[in-house]
Amino acid sequence: MTIARTTRLTAxxxxxxxxxxxxxxxxxxxxxxxxxxxRVQVDSVxxxxxQAGLPTEPLVDRALEGASKGATxxxxxxxxxxxxxxxxxxxxALGTHSTDEEIVAGASALRAGATPADLARLRRARTGRTxxxxxxxxxxxxxxxxxxxxxxxxVIALAGGAADADxxxxxxxxxxxxxxxxxxxxxxxxxxxxxxxxxxxxxSAGPASKPPRKP
Amino acid sequence: xxVERDGVLIRRVLDGDTDAFAGLITRYRDRLGRYxxxxxxxxxxxxxxxxxxxxxxxxxxxxxxxxxxxxxWLFGIxxxxxxxxxxxxxxxxxxxxxxxxTLARASVGDGAEDHAWREAIAWALAQVAPANREAFLxxxxxxxxxxxxxxxxxxxxxxxxxxxxxxxxxxxxxxxEVDRV
Amino acid sequence: MSEDREWFPxxxxxxxxxxxxxxxxxxxxxxRVAGEAVPRLRWHEAVRDxxxxxxxxxxxxxxxxxxxxxxxxxxxxxxxxxxxxxxRPAVLAMPASVSGAPAAVQFVAVAPGATSVxxxxxxxxxNVAATPMHAASEDGIWSVSLPLPPGRYRYAFLxxxxxxxxxxxxxxxxxxxxxxxxxxxxVGEP
Numbered sequence: 001m002t003i004a005r006t007t008r009l010t011a012x013x014x015x016x017x018x019x020x021x022x023x024x025x026x027x028x029x030x031x032x033x034x035x036x037x038x039r040v041q042v043d044s045v046x047x048x049x050x051q052a053g054l055p056t057e058p059l060v061d062r063a064l065e066g067a068s069k070g071a072t073x074x075x076x077x078x079x080x081x082x083x084x085x086x087x088x089x090x091x092x093a094l095g096t097h098s099t100d101e102e103i104v105a106g107a108s109a110l111r112a113g114a115t116p117a118d119l120a121r122l123r124r125a126r127t128g129r130t131x132x133x134x135x136x137x138x139x140x141x142x143x144x145x146x147x148x149x150x151x152x153x154x155v156i157a158l159a160g161g162a163a164d165a166d167x168x169x170x171x172x173x174x175x176x177x178x179x180x181x182x183x184x185x186x187x188x189x190x191x192x193x194x195x196x197x198x199x200x201x202x203x204s205a206g207p208a209s210k211p212p213r214k215p
Numbered sequence: 216x217x218v219e220r221d222g223v224l225i226r227r228v229l230d231g232d233t234d235a236f237a238g239l240i241t242r243y244r245d246r247l248g249r250y251x252x253x254x255x256x257x258x259x260x261x262x263x264x265x266x267x268x269x270x271x272x273x274x275x276x277x278x279x280x281x282x283x284x285x286x287x288w289l290f291g292i293x294x295x296x297x298x299x300x301x302x303x304x305x306x307x308x309x310x311x312x313x314x315x316x317t318l319a320r321a322s323v324g325d326g327a328e329d330h331a332w333r334e335a336i337a338w339a340l341a342q343v344a345p346a347n348r349e350a351f352l353x354x355x356x357x358x359x360x361x362x363x364x365x366x367x368x369x370x371x372x373x374x375x376x377x378x379x380x381x382x383x384x385x386x387x388x389x390x391x392e393v394d395r396v
Numbered sequence: 397m398s399e400d401r402e403w404f405p406x407x408x409x410x411x412x413x414x415x416x417x418x419x420x421x422x423x424x425x426x427x428r429v430a431g432e433a434v435p436r437l438r439w440h441e442a443v444r445d446x447x448x449x450x451x452x453x454x455x456x457x458x459x460x461x462x463x464x465x466x467x468x469x470x471x472x473x474x475x476x477x478x479x480x481x482x483x484r485p486a487v488l489a490m491p492a493s494v495s496g497a498p499a500a501v502q503f504v505a506v507a508p509g510a511t512s513v514x515x516x517x518x519x520x521x522x523n524v525a526a527t528p529m530h531a532a533s534e535d536g537i538w539s540v541s542l543p544l545p546p547g548r549y550r551y552a553f554l555x556x557x558x559x560x561x562x563x564x565x566x567x568x569x570x571x572x573x574x575x576x577x578x579x580x581x582x583v584g585e586p
Contacts, residue, residue, distance in 0.1 A: 136580075
């Protein structure tokens with residue numbers, strides 16, 4: 001790509017974004033790793049995200065992952081833009097005072113299939129405590145085969161009474177059970193019962209408020 | 216005597232063959248009993264803990280997600296029952312009733328000297344605080360890893376290490392003083 | 397009675413001695429059990445099917461290793477507890493002892509026949525050469541330990557510089573934007 005075309009593209013992007021994005025506000029980590037066009041575009045997405053107060057490290061990491069895996073510039077940019085949108089949506093659902101870690105974990109949960117409404121419910125169910133671990137565990141449960149609705153219900157059921165360490169233990173137990181051959185839903189059910197016995201389902205939780213178990 | 220694997224017996228029970236459960240009881244009774252006896256200090260309480268454990272195990276048998284871990288799963292139930300029963304007894308009387316002589320006889324060993332030593336152990340163990348005693352038994356008698364112990368008890372690894380240490384110090388103090396007397 | 401030093405091994409030996417429980421207990425338990433309903437779950441059909449059909453096909457390679465080791469350790473050691481084999485990758489979420497302090501995380505890959513395996517992820521800017529793993533055994537176990545500050549990291553293994561492999565012992569990342577699946581490790585939960 002010629003220098004002239006690159007410069008014009010960059011200028012167009014800067015104008016479109018309406019930001020006084022200095023041409024040399026470059027994310028240093030991207031230097032030399034991406035095709036130049038892609039680097040410029042990713043840089044712009046990162047800049048806009050930064051100005052919007054969103055965490056930017058995951059965006060850069062995603063671009064670097066694409067670079068290492070030999071993906072095309074276009075594919076890298078698409079992936080970064082998608083992630084930026086998820087971060088934005090997560091922040092909208094979790095609230096503007098959410099921490100960076102909560103936003104990133106919320107975005108993972110969205111990618112796993114949770115809805116913004118699910119994240120908002122989680123926030124309401126777990127007042128006064130951070131949602132980073134709960135959201136991450138939600139995504140991880142889905143990754144071992146728990147249907148997303150069931151995973152959401154389980155995480156919200158635990159939200160009132162479980163400490164972050166309880167979430168971690170819960171996830172680990174379900175993963176181990178699944179690795180040793182249990183069906184994901186059955187494993188989840190066993191571990192939820194154990195959590196209930198330990199009082200981790202919170203004050204309002206009793207047998208009646210356990211999440212519905214799907215066969 | 217049944218030599219079928221746990222998983223086979225469990226399957227039969229879930230299919231409606233209740234009698235198959237007896238095979239599991241026979242298989243695990245003494246093994247679980249050893250922990251219950253050491254933890255609770257007397258045979259009556261230990262037997263109650265065992266009964267409760269097996270009955271609860273039966274009721275939630277369908278929830279034992281991996282039949283190959285039935286013993287471990289059942290053991291987790293036992294540890295909880297021992298806690299509950301121990302706490303109930305403690306509320307009703309000042310000290311744990313220990314029946315050292317019976318316990319000493321129940322052990323598979325011989326010799327009068329061993330007999331006295333076992334009585335001393337049973338007595339010393341009963342003086343140790345329940346949470347510390349539990350951790351000590353899980354670590355040194357059941358030989359669990361700290362991670363496994365943490366999973367059963369819900370306590371952190373560092374808390375468990377502290378409990379084991381305290382139990383050991385207490386036992387050392389009691390047993391070596393007893394010896395010197 | 398005995399050397400002070402020996403009291404502990406003697407104590408443990410005595411406590412580990414088998415205990416005889418009255419076999420009449422079995423009958424009492426069975427009498428109570430006989431009066432109970434056959435154990436069921438609300439989704440009992442699915443669970444029963446699973447039990448009678450045997451293991452589902454979807455068993456991770458390491459789940460299989462763990463099971464095999466369990467069969468051995470259960471018999472040989474006389475213990476219930478299934479000790480994971482030493483090779484079982486432990487991508488543990490090690491709690492940071494000091495908030496914010498890096499914790500050492502061990503990564504283990506199983507890649508028989510590989511000549512090189514590197515660890516690539518968020519923590520090293522996805523630099524394919526930054527973190528080579530070393531062969532821990534002759535049959536394809538590779539490992540490396542990294543200090544990682546608390547956080548959540550996506551990563552994968554790169555085998556022989558060409559093949560991307562996720563870590564079967566770790567949760568999969570939901571995002572696979574570039575065709576191959578990644579894994580996630582979480583360090584030092586707050």
